[in-house]
Amino acid sequence: MIWENIAPGVWKGTVGEAEEYNLLTAAAAKPNLPAISRLGQAPFPVEKTEIKAKLLDGKTYLQFPLEREEQVFGFGLNFKTIHQRGRIMRLHVDHYGGQDNGRTHAPVPFYVTSNGYGVFINSSRYLDVYAGSGSRLDSENPAEAMDRNTNPDWTASPYSDAVEILVPAKGVEVYVFAGPSMLEAVQRFNLFNGGGPIPPRWGLGFTQRVHRLFDQDQVLAEVNEFEEKGYPLDFIGLEPGWQSKSYPNTFAWDESRFPDPEKLIQKLKEKHISLNLWINPYVSPEASFYEKLKPYYGSHTVWAGAVPDLSIPEAQKIYWETFRKDHVLPGVGGYKIDEVDGYDRWLWPDVAQFPSGLAAEQLRQTYGLLVQKQSSELFREQNRRTYGLVRASNGGGVSFPYVIYNDYYDHKDFITALINSGFSGLLWTPEARASKTAEEWLRRFQTVVFSPMAMINAWASGTKPWSYPEVAEEIKEMALLRMKMMPYWYSSFALYHFKGIPPFRAMQLEKGFSIKTEKQTNATSTLEENPYNEAIKKEINDQYMAGPSLLVAPIFAGEEVRKVVLPKGKWYDFYTGKYVGDGEVITINARLDQIPVFVKDGGIVPLMEPMLHAPGKNQLYDLKILHYGESPGQFPLYDDDGISYDYENGHYSWRDINVIKESNGKWKGTISTVGAQKPNNVGKVTWVFMSEKEGQNPLK
Known part of the structure; x- marks a missing residue:
């Protein structure tokens, strides 16, 4: 070596x-x-x-x-x-x-x-x-x-x-x-690998995916319903029926359902909604560019669709031109790129041959990378950020503005996947789809609020945020909490880009959470060093860190209590500021209206007033800055225009939020100023010192 x-x-x-x-x-x-x-x-x-x-x-x-x-x-x-x-x-x-x-x-x-x-x-x-x-x-x-x-x-x-x-x-x-x-x-x-992506601000709001055969009017009606009922929405996703033919795909608008897609895009833009299109890469014989791309197809098909060898530059130019002309230039905001992962019976076999000469397994391992890279470049050419969904990725793809999803639907396993994603430069969403009960729907919804993409993907069942009246208000409050926390989430992704710190990550990456293996009595396996027998009998795979300061411990349907392992150092309840423990295992009672969240000592969480859509370019928002615990705190608040790649040329700002206790025992917060040429979308700033508000809930 x-x-x-x-x-x-x-x-x-x-x-x-x-x-x-x-x-x-x-x-x-x-x-x-x-x-x-x-x-x-x-x-x-x-x-x-x-x-x-x-x-x-x-x-x-x-x-x-x-x-x-x-x-x-x-x-x-x-x-x-x-x-x-x-x-x-x-x-x-x-x-x-x-x-x-x-x-x-x-x-x-x-x-x-x-x-x-x-x-x-x-x-x-x-x-x-x-x-x-x-x-x-x-x-x-x-x-x-x-x-x-x-x-x-x-x-x-x-x-x-x-x-x-x-x-x-x-x-x-x-x-x-x-x-x-x-x-x-x-x-x-x-x-x-380039640092993590900074999504457009709208990418951190809510997405709703509509039924696969919805038409143009039904899409607008769905958007209007969100607005009328007061539920936030930032981008809406169309499933395969937007195309004239799918499985395999023409990538052309179905003229009967979408007679004027540019008008639809414009109407959505006026409502501050971005449009996301489902695709998989496999080309129908009826696609307009099918024949032109023919020299660059692999030997096998997927659902009778041709597989373009996207490792070849000439193939890339032909393939993506339709996307550029018919989707991106009119204003589509992003893609959901499906079925670039498996199963073996779906994708090309390992005996397939490709004109590049690459082995079939090499393209299998990298096809998700290729489609992410090449599709995101379409938006970069327009100096416009995108944020989408993809079914496969791999090493090297850290910087791509895509979140992984799948058809699996175990809620607890979704959280374990979210935890593991932080070890490998990945983003994963525990999306909310159909649920058997109102409680399950609420619990799943709560976890997407504390994830890289707040995605509702219940188009097949028709489930809406308000479909269960008995939890509709709790759902709305959680959705508005996601919007309130936009400054916190946006800054967390900026830390991912500029410093490589995963915005969602395992407890093992948090200071004070020990992972040393020690032999313990009366325990069959010991993966966590912890003096509490409850914590060493299984992996800690159901709690995680979100952003710089928050520990999230989801409640799953049917649970009335759960245990939470706190790292060393003082921790406080997110909602009330109440002290909860230091380096110990605590037991908490489930509340229907809350997902348990805890804040480390000195933690700072900047909030804004809830909006139904993420702030647009140059749109001011007021800040309410929450400080927790008894230690001084610091938080790096990030800002840019929220939509372009100008931040790569220095058009961004970091503002230091600091909280100290003065000699008179009173807390004082300060936020640094911004240079005249730097972005600053912050209006009025107010401070909430949670140690002085114990028992109250300023998040409401």
């Missing part, structure tokens, strides 16, 4: 003949080197000699060390497990089938360990991963041979001190990201 230090705390290792087409070349990721440099220098996190590589039979065998107590996290969008040590996976882009076996929508070959470093395998092949599951005979710390007949500690999973990965190629690039903390390693990985 030949190592090269390519940025502070980032090393590239090469073995053999690495393939030219890989995840980073497909995504065309552009490292943010200045931001990485601001994280500072860090030493190589392990002995380089402990990372081993071998070329054999046209394959590359990689071996990375694991210490006895070291835990492993990541490997993409897993739905059931947080801790990955001891697991065996084949990283393979696919529709999630109910098991964490590596077949998932975004099997990112990046992992981070509790020792504070990360490893990324830059390959577009299917990778076999043995994450501390294989016991090597030549190990310096071999598994102990035990007598099953007499030893009660015998296990069918002996100790392993290595992560081993098989790459089916004659060489590969490996990247190591130092910490020293796990969060800093994740930050370096995200920044190396």
Whole structure:
């Protein structure tokens, strides 16, 4: 393995003949080197000699060390497990089938360990991963041979001190990201891939997807109903029926249902609503560009639609021109890109051939990256941000303005996926679809409020936010809370872009939340170091951090109480400011009208008055700034025009919000000024010191 230090705390290792087409070349990721440099220098996190590589039979065998107590996290969008040590996976882009076996929508070959470093395998092949599951005979710390007949500690999973990965190629690039903390390693990985996206402000509002065969008038009627009932809405999604034919697709407007799409787009714009279009990439023989694109199709079809080889620049130009001309230029705001993940029986088989000469598996692993990159460039050409949905992604895609979704619908697993997304540079939405009860609908709705995209995707059942009258007001209050928190969410995404900090992330990335493994009595598995027996019997996969200061602990339908594991340091109730605990497990009673949220000591949450639509360009909004606890606080408030990419040229502002306690014992808040040429959409500023308002709820 030949190592090269390519940025502070980032090393590239090469073995053999690495393939030219890989995840980073497909995504065309552009490292943010200045931001990485601001994280500072860090030493190589392990002995380089402990990372081993071998070329054999046209394959590359990689071996990375694991210490006895070291835990492993990541490997993409897993739905059931947080801790990955001891697991065996084949990283393979696919529709999630109910098991964490590596077949998932975004099997990112990046992992981070509790020792504070990360490893990324830059390959577009299917990778076999043995994450501390294989016991090597030549190990310096071999598994102990035990007598099953007499030893009660015998296990069918002996100790392993290595992560081993098989790459089916004659060489590969490996990247190591130092910490020293796990969060800093994740930050370096995200920044190396360009940093996270900053959505347009409207992207952080609510989206509603309408029935697949709605026509133009029905779409407008749906929008009007939201407005009349006082529920916020920022973008509306059309399902396949907007096209003249779908499965496979013409990508042309159906003239009977949408006789004047430009008029529809304009009417929606007047109502401050953006339009999102469903697509999958497979081309109908009746598409206007079908014949012109014919030299660039793969050997197999998907639903009888041709599969364009989008790794070829000439194919990209032909394919996306219709999207540019008929969708983006008239004002469509984004896409929902479906079915670029699997199943095997849907997508092209691995025996398929493509005119680029790339292997079918390489395109399978990167097709989600290609469609994200190329579609978002259509909007960049117009200096207009987009925010959409996609079914597949992979390493290298951190910066793309897309959120992953799927057809799976287990609420608890959705939260585990949201937690795991923060380890791998992904965004995932636990969308709200059909529900069996009013309580389930409310609980699902509450979690989308605290997620990357507040998406209602109940078009098939026709469920609306107000469909269950008994919880309609609670739903409305939660929706308005999402809008109130817009300054907090927008700044959190700016931190993702400029500093690489995931806006939604696992507790393991939060300071004070320990992950050291220790043997405990009366416990069959110990993945969390915690003095409370309740916390060590299972993974902590049902609570997460949102933005700089908030801990979210969802309630699921049917639950009356739940436990919450608080990191070290004082924590306070989001709604009342009441002190709740410090480094302990607390038990809380479920309330129908609230999702449990807690704020770390000194936390600051900037709010605005609730609007039915996100603030537009140059639209002023007043701030109400909440401070929690007994410690001074600081919050970086981000601002730009909310719609363009001008922030990439410096047209943005950071304002420091600070709260201190003065010598007289009174709290004082300040917010820094903004230069004349910098964006500033903030009007009047008021302060709420929650320690002085205990028992009240200023969020209402």
